[in-house]
Amino acid sequence: MASADYDRMKEVKEFDESKMGVKGLSDSGITSIPRFFIHPPQTLSQLKSSSSSSSPGIPMIDLSNLDSPHHRPKIVDQIREASKTWGFFQVINHGVAVSALEETINAIKSFHEQPQQVKAKHYVREEGRGVMYASNNDLYRSEAASWHDSLQVWMAPQPLEVEQIPEICRREVVAWDTRAKTVAESVMKLLCEGLGLESGKFKELTFSDTRVLVGHCYPYCPQPDLTMGIISHTDPVVLTVLLQNQVPGLQVKHGDEWVDVKPVPGGLIINVGDFLQIVSNGEYKSVQHRVLANSCKEPRISIVMFFNLAKWKDSNSYGPLPELLSPEKPAIYSNFTQKEYNDNFYSKGLDSNPSSIRLQYKITIIMW
Template sequence: MATTFDNTTPTSYNRMKEVKEFDESKMGVKGLSDSGITSIPRFFVQPPELLSDLKRPSSKSSRYGIPVIDLSSMDSSPLRRQKIMEQVKEAASTFGFFQVINHGVAISVMDETIAAIKAFHEQPHDVKSRYYKRDEMKGVMFASNIDLYRSKAAAWHDSLSAWMAPEPPCTEEIPEVCRKEVVAWETHVTAVAEKVMELLSEGLGLEKDKFKELSFLGNRVFAGNYYPYCPQPDLTVGIVPHTDPGMVTVLLQNGVEGLQMKHGEEWVDVKPLHGGLIINMGDFLQIVSNGEYKSIQHRVLANSSKEPRISIVMFFNLAIWKGSGYYGPLPELLSPEKPAIYRDFTVQEFSDNFYNKGLDSKSLIDKIKI
């Protein structure tokens, strides 16, 4: 049964009713896009203050908008590793974003993973909707906007997500059309993240395995995002400006542009680089590094292209909390000259800050800053 959405006068508009109807239709934004609508439902229209700076800027930092770091021959010599570590540290401390190439994952594997997620999202509604649900804390979930009921306005994307560790789903829970690729991707992308986290640890003067020992990669969430054509891309976004809450995020994207990160006061395009993987720092890493590494705002513009934008994301976060139940800046990084700039916080504070509201920017960091 077709679902229609009211775009008439404000007096007749019931936002929560329309959000609920959209959610229960399980059609996602792809379903809306495929229906041939020429105007988006009102609950997707973003507030004026967000829309006012959606101009696409010119990338001044580099050809791809962020530093590109070549990981080839990383361990061929101590000098080579030192050079790469310094590049990673500089990028994480200034941009909070960088792109890695020659990272050990074959381009064919990356292309197959993108194709598999695209195939999932382009299945018939009756097949895909079987996976549609809202259970953000475990298993496998297909939905549009994880924060649909918490956000001020919805964003123009759908997502297939899976909690891969520390408690992975039954393999059969992952849709068959992309099952093999999702399982394989976790292995490939975790190997890349381990390399990067070693370099980030060394950049702080710690042992290379310190972050791994602290289980900083032990919690892993996969997301396969789909951004279909939007008929009014000037009225909404693909994802609102936000920072990631965890340690690091590793992103693979297809050739359709849209990702932007904030550098100073300017939004910079993070242009697709075939064969590249984008790494960005999360709030948790900014805190434990005592502000050395920066978690930076980023967003995705609504897709004005007829070709869908696909992004494959793996979020890495802490799996095992300290015995005291608190986390904060690592003691090894503190001294009288460099005191803690953040207080310790609990797992409950961390969880509540993310799951009790819509996506936003550095709200936990702001709350615990000393």
């Protein structure tokens, strides 16, 4: 029960204005976390329901021989099945060198390990454009804060002046935008083929032309059983490409259990976003996922690349693609406008209840 003299908003504001982030709190040597990071009992009780170590984990798909007439249909089948049943899969042999992956991870880690006064120059709360470094993008909207900091860089469709990107990771961020886009567009072709569409359909619809890179840092948390790294959410985009270091923490909801996503050296994680679930008329699934608070001394680093459309249709509304509809398979989602889409994301915290939204259209509120 909250005490009468506890002013949560005051503490949140003081933390935010300090610009120290959770990395600063962790580095200061605290042994107990601030009260506004403590999650409610119903959230914390679910942390104990993780899958057993015998769980197979999310599907692993080998993209080598992608252009082989013999292998490509098999890869299409694997991706279609993974997207229908898991909403998540991990790809290997995707064409990006391991050294490039490591350089990207190290660059984002280097940004977060800079002195507070250096990072503070980028600490702002202006979502949806440019460069933003902050702790918890929904800090003032959520019921409880989560134990992570983020560097957010909007790469497209609006031109970004490269000089805006922090110098310590500028080269790697620009390079990763190109590399991740190449991987995403290859996967989108396979996803199109899995739906019986022309392989270039998603590219034609500009599904990879809005891109935002989010470099998360999950530092050591002294009380990981009382908070979350990021709470359960889905991604309100077309597709997400995730690069992470070897510190665990990501979990995916599969059926009634939470499954640990084990980091694989050289692997990239792909997940279906809400927008793709809608346009596929529910064939592909956008599923809940979360990150546990980090109990390791080594920080968990994840680089998330979100892909979304840049140009709305002439009608300025979207719903299931007409090509996928028939009398036997009618639309199961209503059309929605760009304004409804954006308002739904920016008006609430991550912990919104998605079930109440699915009745109209499947857009849930997530961490960008």
